Amino acid sequence: MTTQSQPNEASPAAQAEAARQAILKGLDGRHIVLVGLMGAGKTAMGRVIASRLGLPFVDSDDEIETASTMAIADLFESYGESEFRDLERRVIARLLGEQQRVVSLGGGAFINDETRAAIGAGGFSIWIDADLDLLFARVSRKPGRPLLQNPDPRGTLARLMDERYPIYAQANLRVCSEDLPRDAMAAKMIEAMAGHFSETKESTHEPE
Numbered sequence: 001m002t003t004q005s006q007p008n009e010a011s012p013a014a015q016a017e018a019a020r021q022a023i024l025k026g027l028d029g030r031h032i033v034l035v036g037l038m039g040a041g042k043t044a045m046g047r048v049i050a051s052r053l054g055l056p057f058v059d060s061d062d063e064i065e066t067a068s069t070m071a072i073a074d075l076f077e078s079y080g081e082s083e084f085r086d087l088e089r090r091v092i093a094r095l096l097g098e099q100q101r102v103v104s105l106g107g108g109a110f111i112n113d114e115t116r117a118a119i120g121a122g123g124f125s126i127w128i129d130a131d132l133d134l135l136f137a138r139v140s141r142k143p144g145r146p147l148l149q150n151p152d153p154r155g156t157l158a159r160l161m162d163e164r165y166p167i168y169a170q171a172n173l174r175v176c177s178e179d180l181p182r183d184a185m186a187a188k189m190i191e192a193m194a195g196h197f198s199e200t201k202e203s204t205h206e207p208e
C-alpha cells in the first residue's frame, strides 16, 4: 500500500485552500449565518468554521448578553420572551450591518420574518439539522436554556422541531449534524459549502 499522493493530486492543504477560496468567492462578501435548534452546534461549529475560513466569528446570544449585561436566562425571567426577541432582532440587524463574519444565531432568531429577510439579503444561511436524540443529549450537558427549563424538555425540543423545521428549511444550505468530532463536522460543512458554490455557480443571493 502506498500513502504517497499521485503527482497531479493536490495536497490536503492545497485542497483546503481551494475550498476556502471557492467559498469566499461564492459568499461575495456575505456573512455565513448558522441557524438551527438548541444543541445543533451553531456556536461550537461557527467558531471552527470561522477559524478555517479566516473570518471573524460572532455569536448572537453572546452579543445580546454583552449588550444587555445580562445572562439570557435572566433576560427571559426579568423581561419575558417577547422583550428578548425584540432585543435579539435589533442585535442581529446590527451584526449583519458590520464586517463579514461567521454569525452563529440563537435557536429562535431565524424564525423572525424581519431577521430572516435581512439574512436573505446579506448572509448565506446554513441550517445545522440534527435529530432529537443528538440535540437532547447535547442540551442536557449544560443547563441555562430558558425554553427548556420545564418538566418535559425533550417534548419541548420535539415541538420546536415541528414548528421550526419548515422555517429553518428556508436556509440556503442544510447540513446534517452527526455525532462527529468537531473537526470532522467542520470538514463536512466546508465541503458542503464548497460543493454548493461549485454546483450552483450561485450568481444571485436568492434562497434555493
Ligand SMILES: Nc1ncnc2c1ncn2[C@@H]1O[C@H](COP(=O)(O)OP(=O)(O)OP(=O)(O)O)[C@@H](O)[C@H]1O
Binding pocket: 036, 037, 038, 039, 040, 041, 042, 043, 044, 045, 061, 104, 105, 106, 107, 138, 139, 141, 142, 145, 178, 179, 180, 181, 182, 185
Ligand atoms: N460536532 C460536535 N462535536 C462535539 N460536541 C459538539 C459538536 N457540536 C456541538 N457540540 C457540543 O454540543 C453542545 C451544544 O452545542 P452549541 O452550544 O454549539 O449549540 P447551539 O446550536 O449553539 O445551541 P443554542 O441555540 O442553545 O445556542 C456544546 O456542549 C458543544 O460543545
Ligand SMILES: O=C(O)C1=C[C@@H](O)[C@@H](O)[C@H](O)C1
Binding pocket: 037, 038, 061, 072, 105, 106, 107, 108, 109, 145, 146, 147
Ligand atoms: O431556541 C431558542 O429559542 C433559543 C435558543 C438559544 O440560543 C437562546 O437564544 C435562547 O435560549 C432561545
Ligand SMILES: [Mg+2]
Binding pocket: 042, 043, 044, 059, 061, 104, 105, 106
Ligand atoms: Mg449557541
